[in-house]
Amino acid sequence: MVKQHFAWWDEVVQNKIKAGAKYLTILTEFGPPNYLPALPYTRQPVANQWEINVYMKDHMPPEGKPQLTGEENALLHWWIATGASFDKKVKDLQKTGEIKLALAAQQQSDVP
Numbered sequence: 465m466v467k468q469h470f471a472w473w474d475e476v477v478q479n480k481i482k483a484g485a486k487y488l489t490i491l492t493e494f495g496p497p498n499y500l501p502a503l504p505y506t507r508q509p510v511a512n513q514w515e516i517n518v519y520m521k522d523h524m525p526p527e528g529k530p531q532l533t534g535e536e537n538a539l540l541h542w543w544i545a546t547g548a549s550f551d552k553k554v555k556d557l558q559k560t561g562e563i564k565l566a567l568a569a570q571q572q573s574d575v576p
Contacts, residue, residue, distance in 0.1 A: 471550045535566035542566075 480488045501510040525531060532540070546557045554567065 475550065533569075535569045538562060538566045539570065 477488060502508060503510060542557075542559075542563050546552075559567070
């Protein structure tokens with residue numbers, strides 16, 4: 465589990481570097497439950513993770529910034545549904561017809 469956690473954060477950092485970001489702010493409310501801000505002594509979370517996720521779904525990326533395409537959104541949901549593994553390759557995951565089309569569209573958009 466720890467290995468997957470570090471791999472996830474490494475991926476976040478590498479994507480920011482590739483995007484040319486000068487700064488990276490990491491908010492703990494997006495980490496695993498043990499990283500959520502919590503009350504002292506009781507360790508009760510200060511925030512409700514589900515409410516944060518719903519809010520972020522409706523507000524990120526911000527208006528005026530590039531939004532996920534339908535294919536990108538479908539691929540993200542599919543990746544999560546298949547276990548969100550950093551160790552598996554796309555070719556090894558089960559794909560529906562919709563996902564095959566979304567993957568093909570993504571490949572086309574990656575070609576210069």
